[in-house]
Amino acid sequence: MVWVLIVVVLVVLAALLIGQATLSKQRAATALADALADARQVNERLGGQVYNLTGSNAPATQALADASERHIAAGAQLDQARTPAQARLAKQTALEGLYYIRAARAAMDMDPGPAVAPLDGQDTAGQVSEKRVVEYEGRQIGASPEPSATTPNYYPGGRVAGRPVPAGWYSEPWWRPALVGGAWGFGSALLFTSLFSGMSGVGYGAQGFESGYGEGYQDGLSAGDGGGQDAGDTGYDQGGDSGGYDQGGDFGGYDGGSGFDSGGGFDGGF
Numbered sequence: 394m395v396w397v398l399i400v401v402v403l404v405v406l407a408a409l410l411i412g413q414a415t416l417s418k419q420r421a422a423t424a425l426a427d428a429l430a431d432a433r434q435v436n437e438r439l440g441g442q443v444y445n446l447t448g449s450n451a452p453a454t455q456a457l458a459d460a461s462e463r464h465i466a467a468g469a470q471l472d473q474a475r476t477p478a479q480a481r482l483a484k485q486t487a488l489e490g491l492y493y494i495r496a497a498r499a500a501m502d503m504d505p506g507p508a509v510a511p512l513d514g515q516d517t518a519g520q521v522s523e524k525r526v527v528e529y530e531g532r533q534i535g536a537s538p539e540p541s542a543t544t545p546n547y548y549p550g551g552r553v554a555g556r557p558v559p560a561g562w563y564s565e566p567w568w569r570p571a572l573v574g575g576a577w578g579f580g581s582a583l584l585f586t587s588l589f590s591g592m593s594g595v596g597y598g599a600q601g602f603e604s605g606y607g608e609g610y611q612d613g614l615s616a617g618d619g620g621g622q623d624a625g626d627t628g629y630d631q632g633g634d635s636g637g638y639d640q641g642g643d644f645g646g647y648d649g650g651s652g653f654d655s656g657g658g659f660d661g662g663f
Contacts, residue, residue, distance in 0.1 A: 428480035429471060436467045436487040442494040449501050452540030452562065456497035456547045463490030488512060492549035500540040500547075514552035517606060521561025522594030527587040530580075535564035536588055556581075557606045559595050 443461045448454030463486050470483035488510055495505040526535040537544040540562045550560030554571040567584060571577045582599040589595040597606040 424477045425475070425480065428477040428484075429474060432467070432471055432474075432480045432484035432487060435484050435491070436464060436471065439464045439467070439487045439490040439494065442491070446494070446497060448497060450540075451542055452545040452547065453497040453500040455545045456493045456500060456540075459547065460490045460493035460497065463487065463493065485513060489549060489551070493547060496540070496547040496549070512549060512551040514557055515550045515560070518550040518552065518557035519559040519589075519592075519595035519597070520550055521559055521563075521589075522592055525588060525592070526564075527584075529584050529587060533564065534567060534584070534588060537562045538594075552605070555605045556602055557597070559589065 439460065443457065443464050446457055448457050467483045467486040467490065470479065470486060474480040474483055489512055491509045492512070495509065498505045521536045521538045524535070524537045526533050535544050536559075538561055540547065544562040544564050546563045546566045548558055548560060548563065548566070548568065551558065553568045554575050554577055556571070556577060558568045566572075567588075571581070582603050585602045586599040590598065
């Protein structure tokens with residue numbers, strides 16, 4: 394009789410374990426499906442904008458090319474996503490594309506449309522608050538809060554390969570090597586210092602840039618000297634870290650997708 398009771402208990406326990414495992418799988422599948430649907434919705438809105446706008450000047454044309462690139466990259470990420478976290482990464486890529494759409498519309502003196510949800514790290518990355526041109530490795534690199542013929546490359550602000558890049562318009566996409574390769578090269582901190590030192594819209598210096606400002610760095614800094622770093626910050630990046638908001642992580646970097654069709658419609662919703 395005792396053995397019968399033991400067998401019954403074991404069967405009940407096994408049934409409970411199987412039931413819990415099945416329920417857990419169902420919940421995981423539902424979470425993934427919801428995350429994929431959310432990301433696809435954002436990317437579809439992005440695609441509608443990409444294929445219905447044509448740039449009328451250099452900054453708008455470049456911003457639309459970047460938006461198209463994000464649209465293609467988000468689609469590839471969605472195809473490969475197997476977890477909610479990967480689906481969310483695809484959504485972040487599509488949201489970034491919508492920021493490029495807003496930038497293109499603003500560059501053409503059009504209504505940029507509704508606000509877009511914040512990107513990871515965007516709130517701490519800062520923004521270009523003044524025009525500046527610096528010499529770096531034999532070429533001039535400019536930054537501006539407004540688009541122009543000399544600063545046609547927009548970035549919405551956020552994290553690239555674990556480091557903050559301020560929102561603004563630039564003469565060249567100086568962050569792209571890290572975006573594609575997943576790591577910053579030697580001298581990136583020197584460029585950051587030259588371009589942003591003392592700029593009111595960027596409340597951190599080269600040390601904050603190297604340490605990934607926005608991921609707890611500022612808390613530790615406040616406990617120390619209570620402020621950002623000045624132009625004397627030192628230490629150049631050897632390209633060691635590749636964390637944070639890096640689109641080149643699980644799915645590869647942005648390396649193509651520059652085309653966009655003609656038209657001019659605006660679908661009214663981001």
